[in-house]
Amino acid sequence: MRPTWKNVYNWGDTEKPIDKTIEHHIEFLKKALHIEGLSQDHSLNANAHTEVRLAKRSRISRQQLKDLIRIVGSDNVQIDDFSRAKHAAGKYYGDIVRLRMQKEILPPDAVIYPREESDIVKLIRYCNTKHIAVVPWGAGSSVTRALEATKGGVALDLTRHYNAVLKLNAENSTVTVEAGILGPALEKYLNDKGYTCGHFPQSFEFSTVGGWLAARGAGQASTGYGRIEDIVVGVRAVTPAGIIDAGNYPAASVGGDIRHFIMGSEGTLGVITEVTLRIRKYNEANARMQSFMFPSFEAAVETMRLMMQSQVMPPHFFRISDPEETENALGMKGKDKGMTGALLNMLGFKKGGRSILYAIFEGEKAQTKLGAKTLNALARKNKGRSLGTYATRKWLEQRYSSAYMRDPMMDAGIRIDTLETAVHYDRLIELWRAVREYIKRDGETICLTHISHTYETGANLYFIFASPMQGKNELAQFEKFHKGIIDTFLAHGGTISHHHGVGRLGARLLPKQHSAATLVAWRALKKALDPKGIMNPGALIF
């Protein structure tokens, strides 16, 4: 069977039937949004099963094709429509809408699969000479429009060949990998040897180490293991101006730290190739899970803050579901009504206020025990009641599943996307309220919010919003709505992104995030490494 448009945009394996829980969740949301049956305009679904044909033909010349094949071999240069469509966009909601509508799709002219760093060096040198744009690709789960071929050119996909573990150094607790390795492959390699990398973004299954760095990501266990920038020890990158090797030291005071411009560069400076990460011993049996119900979001956040500032080692996973997300979780499991519902109300955990806090402590047994005991005491003091391990276990079971929900939900006429920010504790509640208020003004809208990344000075806020689709006007409507959310972040002391990055979506907002002088310095650095502007033009800083 020829690949269809659904094969292009679908999250994960298109042929796999939808999970029962997901089906149940969609029915639940449809009811909540008062969507009866398939009453929405389903034009966005019309081309799901048609064969992929791109309006834009590859503009690569015969000579260029020959040259590229000479570098990586004929198997590793593809110019067919499906390969190009697959490398035309990431997984932002707007991307999926554009792919479903076959509108404003910006595919590369060719997809190239380098086999080793020397291939990448040759490719970048060649593209620089010929002024060919290059978009470095990991597994394509960007949600910021970081992966489009604004100016055509080539998509450099590292996942096919450039994905080996190069060295595990037990004495130093480090692992060195090729940047195209996927999360599960790395984690399996490490787990088999008794280690973990500790980086579990929502996109874990479909993201690479290179992508983690490029997007400056943070995983679900970042409270304990750190953000990617805390995990990275060494990094190499191939830029048009040459190879950057940031060295490999526990720490140094040797001027500026280029790693902090490579991380977060989103492909605009070069191709991240070799990465050395700190690893940690992992023993599942030592982990301690906890969950608590709080009478209010504020009480849950206060408990989290006190734990983070307690000077006891904090949990590795540390999350709070706000009242609406809590209600959604309870409702999904039918626990909002009946005995459980009545009991919760009786105990003072009223609907609209009650919030669940989740925690997992990992590491040495005595340490996880102390952590759990400390959190338990703080929770009690703030009127939290233990739910045992239940809620956290349930959350863990579906930790990567929500990404699988979007396609069937869109099929059912439901818009669903997410945005996230980070803010200090003193403005967290204010920001949360303001964003919810903004989102709720948009008619029939569900807004589920959680905190999933926690620090001593503040935390992130992650908003999931769902509403009925607007038919043919969906893209324009959605983008206006989306812009308003980020403006609300900025107005209340939040960043434009905590771990998704900037891409083409946030680029216009950089002057609101950074000082003019910062942008002047950054643009000069970009110009020095990529004088012809071939690296991911149009993304981030351009």
Place this chain on the structure above:
Amino acid sequence: MRPTWKNVYNWGDTEKPIDKTIEHHIEFLKKALHIEGLSQDHSLNANAHTEVRLAKRSRISRQQLKDLIRIVGSDNVQIDDFSRAKHAAGKYYGDIVRLRMQKEILPPDAVIYPREESDIVKLIRYCNTKHIAVVPWGAGSSVTRALEATKGGVALDLTRHYNAVLKLNAENSTVTVEAGILGPALEKYLNDKGYTCGHFPQSFEFSTVGGWLAARGAGQASTGYGRIEDIVVGVRAVTPAGIIDAGNYPAASVGGDIRHFIMGSEGTLGVITEVTLRIRKYNEANARMQSFMFPSFEAAVETMRLMMQSQVMPPHFFRISDPEETENALGMKGKDKGMTGALLNMLGFKKGGRSILYAIFEGEKAQTKLGAKTLNALARKNKGRSLGTYATRKWLEQRYSSAYMRDPMMDAGIRIDTLETAVHYDRLIELWRAVREYIKRDGETICLTHISHTYETGANLYFIFASPMQGKNELAQFEKFHKGIIDTFLAHGGTISHHHGVGRLGARLLPKQHSAATLVAWRALKKALDPKGIMNPGALIF
């Protein structure tokens, strides 16, 4: 009394009599180095008590002086020889030699004391227009020649007026300060409110928050509190291209992180003005001190590594004295001979092998207890024997005193300086051996080494070396020797600096530390922020 040259170069208060312990230590070292009485060439001490007169006159013009006074007021512009000499060098051994010999001194033409950020903005704008070089000054304890006025110009000294605490935010656990505040003033302010900053460099008494950032420093408790880059939340800097405000968030994914070029910039990009630091609650009563004797340096390092990789919260202070430093400590207290010496030998802790490990756990009581218990078990497993709190208490008593030793030691004809690096665990012992071997080739030399900053993947190595001075040839001899040590770091996987920085001493080595492409990018960033090259010309990257 008119200020003398001794007032220029001496560490701390010149009038204060030398501490008895220091006197004792000097006698001890003289004996070890076989220096009988004052047999050395004492010409380096000849000008100690003569009045300060500089050969180089201030080249500031009458009009410039008027203009500068208009910006900061007449009290805050000084062009007298003493003020200029005080701002002509930092505290590198070579600096002191040059000041003592009155040789190659590079004073600024004027010293300026800005009162607030708007003064600094005006000064930088003025100096940029007039092509006047600017060297930003904290308290002057640089040991890398970062503070010389290579091209004359002005020294911008922030310590006199620009040193206030602006805000303590208890909810966020942060404090915002003006960059010219000294370590003790900040720490006292915080301690009075039950907090600590946790940053205690050796230069604590004579260094500022701005200096900590500019040099990308690390304090004695960095294992627990982090290096300065882990403690900094927000930073503002005035550059010739405008003000950089890096924002104030718990974390963000918004492209490059300019803070990591501001930190470590050593005055070459601009003047660091306002800084927000993470603080922590501090309760001295909860701290747990430990010390252990190990039969070898290797066994002590192995224990340290296992603790750092144990996933139990590590100590806040974590140190090891190598065998020679251990012997020095024991000898100083007369514990190498007599009962203690005999007992140590009998127990297998032989001279030349035995090494002391020091630890202090801070924070929550149950956490410090768990840490101490864990370290105790690891130490036993690696043949360490507890010395109770003794060695650590003794070390704490003199934690800032070694800086006071250099002047009287130089008076006694002894050369003494330090160099430091960082390296992963798998090459730590190799590097330590190689550096010791190099140092010991230099005739009669003492080399005391410790580890004072520890990470999951490796640690620093801090070398203190002392030998008889070489009289009139001292400077040339020393600088050759010094260069050889850093070359040895590089040859064995070490950084050129772990926390001292680069300054003018290490600038020639930047191409050995960083990739060519990194330097291309960094120079472009420097050029963008400081197009005329007025900021600390000659230092770091130029």
